[in-house]
Each structure stands twice: as structure tokens, then as C-alpha cells.
Amino acid sequence: MIEVHRVSKVYSVGPVKVPALREVSFRIAKGEFVVLTGASGAGKTTLLRLLYRDDLPSEGDIEVLGYNLVPLRRWQVAALRRSIGVVFQDAKLLPVRTVYENVAFVLRVLGAPRREITERVFDALRIVGLSSRAQAYPAQLSQGEAQRAALARAIVRRPPLLLADEPTGNLDEAMAAEILEALKDIGSGGTTIVLATHQARLAATLRRRTVTLDGGHVAKDEG
Numbered sequence: 267m268i269e270v271h272r273v274s275k276v277y278s279v280g281p282v283k284v285p286a287l288r289e290v291s292f293r294i295a296k297g298e299f300v301v302l303t304g305a306s307g308a309g310k311t312t313l314l315r316l317l318y319r320d321d322l323p324s325e326g327d328i329e330v331l332g333y334n335l336v337p338l339r340r341w342q343v344a345a346l347r348r349s350i351g352v353v354f355q356d357a358k359l360l361p362v363r364t365v366y367e368n369v370a371f372v373l374r375v376l377g378a379p380r381r382e383i384t385e386r387v388f389d390a391l392r393i394v395g396l397s398s399r400a401q402a403y404p405a406q407l408s409q410g411e412a413q414r415a416a417l418a419r420a421i422v423r424r425p426p427l428l429l430a431d432e433p434t435g436n437l438d439e440a441m442a443a444e445i446l447e448a449l450k451d452i453g454s455g456g457t458t459i460v461l462a463t464h465q466a467r468l469a470a471t472l473r474r475r476t477v478t479l480d481g482g483h484v485a486k487d488e489g
Contacts, residue, residue, distance in 0.1 A: 267427065267458050268294040268317065273326030275312050275482075286312040288482040289326070294460065296426070299453040302462040303469045304479035310462040313479070314429050317460065318350050319343050331427060348376075351420030351457075355432040357412040359404040359419075365391070366400040369419045376423075390418040393455075394448045410441030417448055421457070428452060430461045434468060442468060 275287040287309045294300050302310050315321045316328055319335050328335040333346050359368050366387055373383045391397045394414040404412055413433055420428060430449065434442035446468070453459045463469055469476050475489035 267296040267298070267331065268292075268460070269327075269329040270313075270317075271327045273313075273316065273323045273328060275309075275316065275321070276324045285482055287316075287323070287479075290479075290482070290484055291326075292477055292484060292487060294458060296458055297453075297456050299449070299459045299472075299474045300461070301469045301472055301474050301476045302460055302479065303466060303476055304464065304485070306464050308464075308479040309482040310464070310479055311431055314352075314431050314460065314462055318352055318429060319346055348423065349425050349427060351423070351425040351428040353413075353416050353420045353428070353430040353433045355435040357404070357409075357416040359407075359412055359415055361404050364401050364403055365396065365407070365415045365418075368404070368415060369422050372419065373422060386422050386424070387418075390422040393421065393451055394418045395444070408441065409437055410444050413437065413441070413445055414448055417445070417452070421452055426456075426458060428457050428459045430459065432463055433461070434463065434465065446472060 271291050273287055273290045277284045277286055290313065302313065304310055316323055317330055319338060322336060331346065331349050333342065369387045369390055370383050373386060388397060391400055394417045396411060396414050396418060399407065399411060407415065434445050437445065449459060449461060477484060478486040
């Protein structure tokens with residue numbers, strides 16, 4: 267599913283070279299739920315960006331869903347991303363569209379039939395426990411509900427891989443627990459999940475394999 271081999275990433279800030287990742291290597295099997303943790307600045311977001319090909323490594327190789335990411339052409343990148351759901355710390359919902367419309371939007375862009383859209387949207391909303399809020403607008407949602415709507419949008423295409431970058435970072439403990447339960451439900455359906463969080467306590471409660479980054483290195487790989 268995912269194979270990262272001796273990946274390094276260095277950013278140039280003027281004349282200064284800033285290393286974000288240093289020879290990172292690990293594998294994630296199909297259906298695994300892996301927590302990527304470490305302090306802010308440890309390299310978690312950089313690594314996720316490499317996994318969905320939003321950036322390229324300075325050195326090393328990455329394979330995701332059978333694609334070798336470094337030499338991909340533009341049309342191949344688009345094909346890869348159709349198979350990956352991505353959730354960010356900010357839900358990034360369209361404010362003038364309902365929850366249903368936000369979740370359905372990507373399927374409409376892809377030209378899915380109306381009946382299929384309805385079925386898939388309500389299935390995704392059911393999984394995240396948000397069926398009753400389908401006609402609500404983002405401004406009417408709590409932060410936890412907005413993040414669950416973003417989760418539904420990420421999984422509505424039924425992608426085999428879900429990347430979640432600090433999805434509980436702006437939430438209180440109760441709301442964060444809701445998101446974690448939704449992620450567990452999604453994972454139980456066979457979706458491979460990589461969850462990035464700086465919250466070590468949250469990572470521990472999940473009792474899943476945890477890859478810890480420290481200064482761009484893999485410091486631990488446990489579970």
C-alpha cells in the first residue's frame with residue numbers, strides 16, 4: 267500500500283538549507299491504521315504532502331497504491347489523488363453549500379449519476395454520524411460536526427487510502443473523541459488510514475501502530 271524508502275526533504279530558505287525529513291523509511295500494509303506523531307515541526311505534514319504527491323522528496327523513493335511517486339506525470343498524479351481521501355485541521359467546507367452539497371460536490375465534478383451520489387453521500391454521512399445534519403450549513407455546525415463533514419467528503423468516493431493531518435487539532439477532548447471514533451469506523455471497513463497528530467495522549471488512546479518523528483527522523487515505530 268505505502269512504501270517509503272530513505273526519504274529526505276530539504277527546503278531552501280534563501281541561502282539556508284532546512285532539512286524537514288532525514289532518511290525516513292517504513293511500510294504500511296493495506297488496511298492498517300497508522301498514527302504518525304511527533305512535536306510540531308517534526309516533519310509530519312511534510313511527509314503527508316509527499317504521500318499524496320503535493321511535493322517531491324529531495325532524495326529517496328515513495329510508492330503509494332502501486333505508483334512510484336517521483337516520476338509521475340500530471341495525469342497520473344490526478345489518478346493517484348482520486349484514490350486518496352485527505353482531511354486537514356481546517357475542515358475547509360464551502361460556506362454557501364449544505365453538508366450534503368459539500369460532500370456531494372466531488373462526485374458531481376466527476377460526473378457520477380444523481381442516484382449514486384445520493385446513496386454514497388448518505389452512506390458517508392451515516393459512517394461519521396452526521397445523517398441528521400445533511401441540510402445544515404457550515405455556520406450551523408459545531409467544530410466537531412464540521413470536521414466530521416470533512417471526513418465524509420474525504421471518504422465519499424470510497425478511497426482505499428485516507429490521510430488525516432491533525433484533524434483534531436482545533437477540537438476539545440469530547441469533539442476529538444468523536445473524530446477518532448469516526449476514523450475507527452472508517453478503518454474497520456478496510457480503508458488504510460494515516461493519522462498525523464502532535465497530541466501524544468491522543469495517539470496513545472488509539473492503541474494503533476505509531477510512527478514517531480523527531481527532527482525529521484523516525485525515532486520509534488511501535489505497535
